[in-house]
Every structure is written in structure tokens, then in C-alpha cells.
Amino acid sequence: MSSKFYYTIWIALLCLTVITAAVSFVDLGRFNTVIALVIATFKALLVVLFFMHVKYTSEKLTKTVIVAAIFWLLLLLLLSMADYTTRLLA
Amino acid sequence: MATAAVVAEREHYLNKEYGIRSWLLTTDHKRIALLYLISITFFFFVGGFFALLIRLELLTPAGDLVQADTYNKLFSMHGQVMIFFFLIPSIPAVLGNFLVPLMIGAKDLAFPRINLLSWYLYMIAGLIYIHCIVTGGVDTGWTFYTPFSTAFSNTRVIEAGIAIFVAGFSSILTGLNFVVTIHRMRAPGMTWSRLPLFIWAHYATSIIQLLGTPVLAITLLLVVFERAFNLGIFDPTRGGDPLLFQHLFWFYSHPAVYIMILPAMAVESEVVACFTRKRIFGYNFVAMSSIAIAVFGFLVWAHHMFVAGISLYAALVFSILSYLVAVPSAIKVFNWTATMYKGSISFTTPMLYAFGFIGLFTMGGLTGLFLACLGIDVHVHDTYFIIAHFHYIMVGGAVMGYLGGLHFWWPKISGRMYPEAWGRLAAMLVFVGFNLTFFPQFILGYMGMPRRYWQYPPEFQVLNVLSTAGSTVLAVGYVLPMVYFLWSMRYGKIAEDNPWGAAGLEWKTSSPPPTFNFDEEPEVTWEAYNYEQIPAPAEVPVER
Amino acid sequence: MSDSPVAVEQHGPELLHHFVDAEQQRDAASLGMWLFLATEIMFFGGMFCAYLIYRFWYYNEFAAGSRSLDIWLGTINTAVLICSSLTVALGVRAAQMGKRKLLVILLLLTIVFGFAFLGIKGVEWYDKYKEHHIPGPSFNVDDLVKAYPQIHIDQQHEQIYFSLYFAMTGLHALHMIIGVGIFAFLTYYAWKRRYTPKYYTPIEMGGLYWHFVDIIWIYLFPLLYLIDRKPLR
Numbered sequence: 120m121s122s123k124f125y126y127t128i129w130i131a132l133l134c135l136t137v138i139t140a141a142v143s144f145v146d147l148g149r150f151n152t153v154i155a156l157v158i159a160t161f162k163a164l165l166v167v168l169f170f171m172h173v174k175y176t177s178e179k180l181t182k183t184v185i186v187a188a189i190f191w192l193l194l195l196l197l198l199s200m201a202d203y204t205t206r207l208l209a
Numbered sequence: 210m211a212t213a214a215v216v217a218e219r220e221h222y223l224n225k226e227y228g229i230r231s232w233l234l235t236t237d238h239k240r241i242a243l244l245y246l247i248s249i250t251f252f253f254f255v256g257g258f259f260a261l262l263i264r265l266e267l268l269t270p271a272g273d274l275v276q277a278d279t280y281n282k283l284f285s286m287h288g289q290v291m292i293f294f295f296l297i298p299s300i301p302a303v304l305g306n307f308l309v310p311l312m313i314g315a316k317d318l319a320f321p322r323i324n325l326l327s328w329y330l331y332m333i334a335g336l337i338y339i340h341c342i343v344t345g346g347v348d349t350g351w352t353f354y355t356p357f358s359t360a361f362s363n364t365r366v367i368e369a370g371i372a373i374f375v376a377g378f379s380s381i382l383t384g385l386n387f388v389v390t391i392h393r394m395r396a397p398g399m400t401w402s403r404l405p406l407f408i409w410a411h412y413a414t415s416i417i418q419l420l421g422t423p424v425l426a427i428t429l430l431l432v433v434f435e436r437a438f439n440l441g442i443f444d445p446t447r448g449g450d451p452l453l454f455q456h457l458f459w460f461y462s463h464p465a466v467y468i469m470i471l472p473a474m475a476v477e478s479e480v481v482a483c484f485t486r487k488r489i490f491g492y493n494f495v496a497m498s499s500i501a502i503a504v505f506g507f508l509v510w511a512h513h514m515f516v517a518g519i520s521l522y523a524a525l526v527f528s529i530l531s532y533l534v535a536v537p538s539a540i541k542v543f544n545w546t547a548t549m550y551k552g553s554i555s556f557t558t559p560m561l562y563a564f565g566f567i568g569l570f571t572m573g574g575l576t577g578l579f580l581a582c583l584g585i586d587v588h589v590h591d592t593y594f595i596i597a598h599f600h601y602i603m604v605g606g607a608v609m610g611y612l613g614g615l616h617f618w619w620p621k622i623s624g625r626m627y628p629e630a631w632g633r634l635a636a637m638l639v640f641v642g643f644n645l646t647f648f649p650q651f652i653l654g655y656m657g658m659p660r661r662y663w664q665y666p667p668e669f670q671v672l673n674v675l676s677t678a679g680s681t682v683l684a685v686g687y688v689l690p691m692v693y694f695l696w697s698m699r700y701g702k703i704a705e706d707n708p709w710g711a712a713g714l715e716w717k718t719s720s721p722p723p724t725f726n727f728d729e730e731p732e733v734t735w736e737a738y739n740y741e742q743i744p745a746p747a748e749v750p751v752e753r
Numbered sequence: 754m755s756d757s758p759v760a761v762e763q764h765g766p767e768l769l770h771h772f773v774d775a776e777q778q779r780d781a782a783s784l785g786m787w788l789f790l791a792t793e794i795m796f797f798g799g800m801f802c803a804y805l806i807y808r809f810w811y812y813n814e815f816a817a818g819s820r821s822l823d824i825w826l827g828t829i830n831t832a833v834l835i836c837s838s839l840t841v842a843l844g845v846r847a848a849q850m851g852k853r854k855l856l857v858i859l860l861l862l863t864i865v866f867g868f869a870f871l872g873i874k875g876v877e878w879y880d881k882y883k884e885h886h887i888p889g890p891s892f893n894v895d896d897l898v899k900a901y902p903q904i905h906i907d908q909q910h911e912q913i914y915f916s917l918y919f920a921m922t923g924l925h926a927l928h929m930i931i932g933v934g935i936f937a938f939l940t941y942y943a944w945k946r947r948y949t950p951k952y953y954t955p956i957e958m959g960g961l962y963w964h965f966v967d968i969i970w971i972y973l974f975p976l977l978y979l980i981d982r983k984p985l986r
């Protein structure tokens with residue numbers, strides 16, 4: 120990969136950082152959190168796909184490991200929240 | 210036929226090098242397996258010693274052997290030692306380490322030095338825990354529930370937490386090694402569908418170790434910080450939630466029970482196939498069930514918390530999921546049983562343990578289904594019913610799987626046969642002793658005897674006495690193999706390469722194997738469990 | 754078999770004996786590192802779970818605590834880590850191309866950025882110490898209570914926010930320190946000509962670890978610093 124490409128990703132990441140900080144000062148209600156996490160995820164994707172070369176690997180196993188880990192983390196977070204969000208209902 | 214003189218000349222992994230350095234600095238997976246064998250046997254007896262004291266105390270209704278606080282320490286340390294220092298490592302670290310490379314045709318695991326590091330982490334953890342025991346122990350229950358563990362217990366919680374934290378990393382590294390090895394180091398021709406089911410089950414176990422254990426690690430770390438720095442994360446008087454601890458703890462500790470049972474199922478598949486001389490019925494189903502157990506096992510943790518204060522809706526969800534997780538285990542039991550149909554069965558020691566496993570695991574598993582039902586769980590939670598349930602699986606299942614596996618592969622590991630008659634006797638003592646110890650506990654629990662109590666109403670005494678009597682028989686059954694395995698290393702009959710006429714690459718190399726496992730890299734052109742191509746041994750090998 | 758002269762010729766000393774060839778060794782290392790990163794996701798994940806639940810329960814305290822963090826230092830630190838990820842990626846590329854001197858320079862730059870991050874973090878923690886925001890006997894958030902009269906702030910709940918703040922940034926900083934240590938070794942070995950275009954696996958693996966630690970911070974930044982910075986009425 121050319122070094123120019125890495126610099127492009129770098130600039131993108133820096134811009135996204137500035138954007139995410141700036142947007143937090145704007146009142147968007149619940150969407151502030153959503154946007155912050157969406158931007159963070161996009162930044163993480165840039166790092167994973169391009170800096171960590173996952174986009175260029177032919178190895179499906181690598182992508183499976185990453186997806187599995189994220190899936191397991193979501194299991195922990197979401198199933199726990201199934202308890203916390205319904206405690207006051209019953 | 211190999212004579213003693215020829216065996217002594219042939220080089221294998223045991224006689225390749227001598228001296229303590231060649232053992233403590235080894236990277237040979239087979240030697241590391243033996244290092245683990247010695248250490249976990251030690252901890253088995255430590256945990257067993259605590260069990261003995263518990264059963265002695267429970268001979269009489271009054272609390273007259275030890276004080277109440279001491280009793281709390283006994284059951285806590287019995288649980289932690291048995292789970293973290295015996296059961297979790299047992300089959301993977303001993304049999305898995307020894308057999309995974311052999312079964313797939315590799316020279317070693319993917320990361321031999323990390324394998325040795327795993328053992329050292331285990332030993333360091335064990336030493337820290339021993340220090341914890343001798344300097345006061347821990348009394349929080351094996352489960353470290355907060356806020357008792359973080360704010361009120363006066364025992365060495367931090368030390369126990371750190372020990373188990375370190376042991377967790379040993380477990381994670383073992384799992385990592387197995388997954389990479391199975392993916393990357395299979396011999397030519399060893400496709401996924403030709404893998405022994407032992408490998409499939411250990412692969413599934415390793416996934417659980419990798420994804421679950423880190424959560425235990427962070428949870429224990431938070432408990433240690435809370436206790437050390439008085440933080441309040443789990444303190445209800447300061448806005449913390451004790452249930453958060455329980456969610457995080459059980460997220461690991463439920464899948465942990467599958468870490469303990471899947472390897473025993475691994476052994477079961479190999480032993481049943483060999484001593485019925487048939488391919489396991491429904492190979493694909495058994496393989497996929499192992500993976501399903503690993504995945505579903507992560508979806509059910511809050512069934513340990515039904516009466517703890519979680520929402521009713523969450524309880525309903527986890528109850529349904531808990532019923533589902535029984536399905537793949539049941540599939541396996543059906544398949545092992547179906548394998549035996551019209552098979553040519555030999556009642557060798559490993560097979561006796563295999564029979565015991567199927568029956569006792571099924572009972573333990575079915576009583577688990579009772580517990581998945583919310584109404585029943587409310588009645589029997591925190592009673593001896595729960596204790597009986599999990600001991601049926603952990604001891605009736607996992608330990609019998611471990612012992613069966615040790616006997617089955619003993620010739621491969623040591624180059625010697627154990628004495629078959631004594632093996633069968635010990636297996637039967639274990640079976641009888643086990644049932645006498647734990648069946649009464651189902652009744653006690655249903656009748657209302659709470660767990661973790663050091664005294665009880667007099668009407669429960671008869672069943673408790675039966676249980677203690679059973680535990681002494683069980684103890685004899687456990688000590689016997691220790692004795693005759695040691696005896697066999699000197700006086701046992703020399704084993705051939707394949708004394709059982711079993712399928713599997715490990716039986717195609719010598720007993721014991723050479724250091725690099727195979728004289729030539731194997732190339733696999735046959736399916737797993739090709740018993741129709743392997744002649745049965747003329748007779749089941751017996752001592753002399 | 755592996756002792757025959759032909760076989761020795763075909764691989765260098767870095768090929769470990771139990772592997773069939775260099776490609777198998779590299780593939781094993783790569784899978785091993787990705788699996789390790791998966792375990793790290795679950796390790797940090799436990800704390801993300803605790804964070805999620807307490808933010809759900811104590812949003813006001815989390816918002817106030819978040820406002821008390823210096824957004825400039827947080828943003829600069831995020832930029833520092835992004836720069837370090839760039840130098841790491843360029844470093845792997847330099848190793849691939851056999852450019853030893855460039856590799857060493859990039860690895861050293863990565864370490865410099867790492868220390869910069871840790872230094873700024875230290876400054877932030879010191880600020881928290883001065884403001885009595887470190888959980889423990891001297892914890893006191895009267896300043897926040899006074900600063901935000903519009904929202905009700907419970908001091909105990911606020912302590913939970915700061916406990917998680919220190920636990921999460923502390924664990925992250927520990928991983929940074931380990932990363933700097935690993936890169937110090939890599940720099941040394943790179944200087945000693947250990948890495949060639951045929952064998953630079955440790956650089957790649959170290960790089961994967963470093964990028965992962967960066968990704969953790971990419972999430973920590975909005976979750977800890979940007980909970981609620983809306984102008985208050």
C-alpha cells in the first residue's frame with residue numbers, strides 16, 4: 120500500500136476526531152450519543168480495515184474472529200441490559 | 210513383541226533427556242501435560258481434603274467439628290480449588306495438551322513456549338492460592354458475591370481473587386494455543402470432517418476459554434480494586450449494584466461449566482467409539498453440538514440469578530434459553546447411545562467410566578432442566594438440590610470423563626498398561642461411592658436443607674450420614690488409580706503402539722511417542738473412526 | 754528430515770522446528786494475535802458493561818463528571834494516538850520494503866507518541882487529584898454540585914463515574930505502557946537487522962496490538978469525555 124494512502128486515512132481519522140468533539144457541543148438530544156458512537160465506529164473501521172490490513176487479507180478466519188468478538192461483547196451488553204431495562208416494569 | 214530391553218533403547222519423549230531442567234524448561238507438549246497432571250492431582254487432593262472436612266462436619270446436625278466461620282471457608286475453598294485449579298484445567302491441560310498435536314498429526318502445539326508459560330502461570334496462581342489458604346483462607350463462597358466479598362468479609366479475598374485472575378490467563382493461553390493449532394497445523398489430508406470428535410470438543414472448549422475467561426478476569430479485578438480502594442461500584446448503600454457483579458461473574462462462570470464438561474464429552478466420544486468398535490453415530494451432529502453448546506452456553510447465565518432480584522422478564526428470557534441449551538447435550542447422549550446399538554462392546558475400565566458418564570451426566574443434565582423452570586428454582590435454589598445437580602455433572606460427568614480418559618490413554622502416555630482388574634474395581638467404587646454421596650443430596654435439597662449451612666435440623670441426619678459414607682467410598686475409588694498408575698510405571702505390562710485397537714493418529718505412533726510425535730509426517734487418507742479397517746485386539750489387555 | 758542440508762538452506766533460523774514452513778508460522782502468529790485481541794475485547798468489555806449500566810442509572814452524574822474532564826487534552830490525546838497508529842502502519846510498510854533505518858525511525862516515533870499520550874494522561878489525572886475527584890477517602894464533588902445547580906448530583910453516584918473513569922483509562926494506560934515496552938524491543942531488534950522483507954512478523958503483530966489499543970481509546974474518548982457538553986440553560 121502506498122504511504123499516501125496511509126496519510127489519507129490518518130487525515131480522515133483526525134477530521135473525524137475534531138468533528139466528534141465539535142458535534143458534542145450541539146444539542147441533538149438523544150442523537151448526540153448515537154452520532155458519537157457512529158463516528159467512533161467509523162474511525163475504528165478505518166483502523167481495522169486499512170491500518171490493520173483486514174480489507175486486504177484473503178483470510179476469512181480473521182474477519183470471523185473479529186465479528187465473533189464483537190458479537191460476544193454485544194451479547195454481554197444487550198442481555199445484561201435486558202435485565203436493567205425491565206426491572207421497573209414488573 | 211517389545212521386550213523391556215528394546216523399549217529401554219528406543220528413544221521417546223520420556224527418556225530423551227533427564228534432569229529437572231529438561232522438565233521445567235521443556236516445550237514438549239507431552240511433558241507439559243505431565244507437569245499439569247502432577248499439579249492438578251495435588252490440587253484435587255487439596256480440594257478433596259476440604260470436602261472431607263465438610264462431610265465430617267455434616268455427619269451430625271450440630272455444628273461441632275469446626276466453627277461456623279471456618280465452615281464458610283471450607284466450602285468456599287473447596288469450590289474454588291476444585292473449579293479453578295482442578296476441573297477447568299484437568300482434561301484440556303493434561304489430555305488436551307498431550308493429544309491435540311498427536312491427533313491432528315502435528316509435531317507440537319502452535320506455541321510451545323506459551324504452553325509452558327500457561328503451566329507457570331497456573332503454578333504461580335496455585336502458589337498464591339495456597340498462601341491464601343494457609344494465611345486465613347476465603348469465606349465468600351466460591352462465587353465471591355458482593356457486597357460481602359468487597360465490604361464485609363474479613364478473609365483474604367484480594368489474594369484469592371488475584372490467584373484466580375492469574376489462573377484465568379493460564380486457561381486463556383491454553384485455549385488460544387488449541388484454536389491456532391487446530392486451524393493451522395493439521396497434517397495433510399486431515400480435513401475438518403476427519404478430525405476426531407475429541408478435537409471438535411476441545412475446539413469448542415477453547416472458544417469458551419477465550420471469550421469468557423477475560424470477563425471473569427476483569428470482574429475479579431474490579432472486586433480487588435473495590436475492596437482495596439473502597440470504591441462502591443458494587444455497594445448498594447452507595448448506588449452500586451450487587452447484581453452487576455453477578456451478571457459479570459456468571460457471564461463467565463456459566464460457560465465455565467461447559468469448559469468443564471465438553472472435554473469430558475470429548476473423551477466419551479473416543480472411548481465409546483473404541484469399545485463399541487464403531488464410528489460414532491451422527492458424527493456431524495456431535496461435532497456441531499459441541500459448537501452449539503459453546504455458543505448457547507453464553508446465553509443462559511442469569512439462570513443463576515432467578516431469585517437474586519433480576520426482572521421477571523429477564524428471568525423468563527433466560528429460562529427459555531436455559532431449556533434450549535440442553536438440546537445439543539441431549540443430542541450427544543442420544544448419539545453415544547445409538548453408537549452402542551449393535552456395537553461390539555468391551556467392558557474395559559475406560560468403558561465403565563464412559564457408561565457411568567452417560568448415566569450420571571444425563572441425571573445431572575435433566576435436573577438442570579428442572580432448575581430452568583422458574584417455579585422449581587424458587588423452591589430449590591440455594592439448597593442441596595443445586596449441589597447434587599452440579600456434582601452429578603462435575604463429578605459424575607467431568608471427573609469420570611477425566612478418569613476414563615486417563616485410563617484409555619495411559620498406555621500411550623506412559624508406555625505401560627495399568628492393571629485392568631484394579632481399574633475396573635476402582636471404577637465401580639467411584640460409581641457406587643458417587644451415587645451414595647450425592648443422590649441423598651437431591652432429596653435433602655428438595656426437603657429444604659439449605660446449602661452452605663454448617664448445622665441442620667435433626668430430621669436431615671440420616672441422609673447426611675449416607676452421603677458422608679458414600680464420600681469415603683468415593684475417596685477410596687479416587688486414591689486407587691493414583692496408586693496403581695504409579696505402580697504401573699515400574700511394573701506395568703509394556704504397552705504396544707495400539708493396545709486397544711483404536712482409531713486415531715495418536716495410536717499410529719509408538720507408546721510412548723517420540724519427542725516430535727511421528728517418525729514421518731502422517732498423511733491422512735481415511736475417515737475418522739475407521740474401525741472396519743482396524744482389527745480388534747485379540748483380547749482386552751490385562752495385567753501380566 | 755529437518756536436519757538435511759537442503760532443508761536448512763531453505764529457511765533461516767527464525768523458523769521454529771515444529772512448523773512445516775515459514776508461511777505456516779506466520780499464519781499461526783497472525784491467528785494467535787487476532788484471538789488474543791478478541792480476548793482483550795472481552796476483557797475491556799466487562800468494564801464497558803459496567804459503564805453502560807451505571808450511565809443508564811446515573812446519567813446526570815455521568816454527564817457532570819464528563820464535563821469536568823478537559824476536552825482539549827482529551828482531543829489532543831486522541832490525535833496523538835491516531836498519529837502513533839500512522840507511524841505504526843508506515844513502519845510495517847517500511848519493514849515490508851526492507852527499509853531498516855526508516856523502520857527504526859518510525860518505531861521510535863511511535864514510542865514518542867506513546868509517551869506523549871501517557872504524559873498527557875498523567876497531567877489529566879493530576880488535575881483530577883487536585884480537584885478531589887479521585888475515588889477514595891478524599892473524594893469530593895462539591896465543585897460539580899455548585900457548578901451545575903440545574904442537575905441533581907449524588908456524590909456517591911458521582912464516585913461511581915470516576916471509579917469507572919480511572920479503571921478504564923488506567924487499564925488502557927497499562928496497555929499503552931506494555932505497548933511501549935513491546936515497541937522498545939522491536940526497535941532494538943530492528944536496529945540489529947533482525948527483520949527482513951521475508952520476515953517481519955513481530956512488527957506486524959506488534960502493530961496489530963498497538964492499533965487495538967488505539968481503537969479502545971477511540972471508544973473511550975466519546976464515552977468518557979463527550980457524554981453531555983450541550984450548553985446548559
